[in-house]
Amino acid sequence: MEGTTAALARATAAAPQPAAVVETHISTLFFYGDRVVKVHKPVAFGFVDFTDLDRRREDCEREVALNRRLAPDVYLGTATVVLDGRPVEHGVVMRRLPAERNFEQLVRSGRPVATELGWLAAVLADFHRHADRSPRTAAAATPAALWQRWQSTAEELDPFMGSLVDCDRYQELTRLASRYLAGRGPLFETRIDAGHIVDGHGDLQAADVFFLDDGPRILDCLEFDDELRYGDWAADLAFLVADLERLGADREVGQLLDAYCPLMPELPPSSLFDFYVASRAHVRMVVECLRHPEGSPDPAGASDRFLDVALTHLRQSEVRLILVGGPPGAGKSSLARWLGHRLGAEVLSSDVVRDDVGPPRGTAGRYGKPVRDAVYRAMCDQAGRLMSLGRSVVLDATWTTAERRRMAADVARAAVADLHELRCECPTDLREARVLQRPHDGPGSSEATPEVAADLAASADPWPTAKAVDCAVPVDQAGRSALRLLADERQYDRAVQRSEQHDGPRRQTDRIDAPPPPSTTSSTPVR
DSSP: OHHHHHHHHHHTTTSSSOOEEEEOSSEEEEEETTEEEEEEOSOEETTEEOOSHHHHHHHHHHHHHHHTTTOTTTEEEEEEEEETTEEEEEEEEEEOOOGGGBHHHHHHHTOOOHHHHHHHHHHHHHHHHHSOOOHHHHHTTSHHHHHHHHHHHHHTTGGGBTTTBOHHHHHHHHHHHHHHHHHOHHHHHHHHHTTOEEEOOSOOOGGGEEEETTEEEEOOOOOSOHHHHEEEHHHHHHHHHHHHHHTTOHHHHHHHHHHHGGGSSSOOOHHHHHHHHHHHHHHHHHHHHHTSOTTOOOTTOHHHHHHHHHHHHHHHHOOEEEEEEOSTTSSHHHHHHHHHHHHTOEEEEHHHHHHHHSOOTTOTTTTSHHHHHHHHHHHHHHHHHHHHTTOOEEEESOOOOHHHHHHHHHHHHHTTOEEEEEEEEOOHHHHHHHHHHSOSSSTTOOOOOHHHHHHHHHTOOOOTTSEEEEOSSBHHHHHHHHHHHHHHHHOOHHHHHHHHHOSSOSSGGGGTSOOOOOSOOTTOBOO
């Protein structure tokens, strides 16, 4: 690169200002006057090979064409560096944009950008709605293709394991990614069939967005490998979310999602968006490592911050089956609804399912064994389908028999989901009072009488694998106790912290696909 750098320095000597030089792991950018020239380094990594001059020329031409989709007035064309009458390098010529309008710089300065994020969301949504779609783009979003891409990215990290990358945390990251992909085949098929897989940007970062007076300019899409640019539009957005979280810009993440999501059809489940944020942070972690020579420290700690982002989101993406059980009147339905809202999970109640699969209300036998068996089978079948589509599920029922609990465990295992078992407890006199006081005739309401409750208690099997939750207290208190039990099992620390702090969504990505709030309030007792 010495010859190329010298040639560019001579070519820009007459510029109004001396050229400034910025380097990345694969490119060098020369800033002079109102122009920027970008040249690729003759390097090779697992994901790109720029060692051939003609390949670099072709890539420059492709970079201009692709980036004109989002910034046509910035990408002016290509240029050739000539030494002694022969071409020695090729570059991309761009209009220089004002640094003070750069999105990352605005975030770092603390300046509010809510209005600008509305503009950005509109541009991105329009881009994603009209982006190219084809069988080739769709093939990049299957679980097999995504896992292959994950492994290829991981291979680039081998030299940095134990130095820039914590081995134990990275092993957890890979395990969680593998589990999510293994159980979500129908979800990815649904996204492909619905046409959500696009030829997107592929590398959306805050540093590549500029807010000008006439709207945003989005630069530097990924041009050297089409396959890396193909994916769900949610994955394209997730790249920017991962970058903003690396900057600690939670406020801007929320504003971006609030502006973008209403503009797009068929939002993905929050677990899928979490997976994509983690995948994008994984890619950025690799890039940050490649910026440093093998074994050298990362002064800014960027690779570790991206590992934090990736691991946090993959933990949040875990699909769970939560059994909330106990005798009638123990408070399980209130707790199940509370958990469903706080965790963004679907809630299936045996009382509601009984109305669908059992005889009409008031008919004898609605709590007989054949009907109970049909209710539990239907609940488990529905839960299996929902989990395959990326939804965590809370199952609200008595769960008195070991056989039915084994059925639920089998469903969780088949869906590659984590099983959690919670048993609601409260004094007998309080349970009986609740059974007598509550309505029994509304749709989805419990019809369990004291006699039914006694019959269920008499036939109940021991439940040693369940964790007890005190439900003789207000529902918020019982719910937070349950969250702590879940956190002890799978380190859902962030969920617990957010629940302790406020009544809003558990995480920023709940904005993608959050259920409606429950009818209970903080002062409502468990029933």
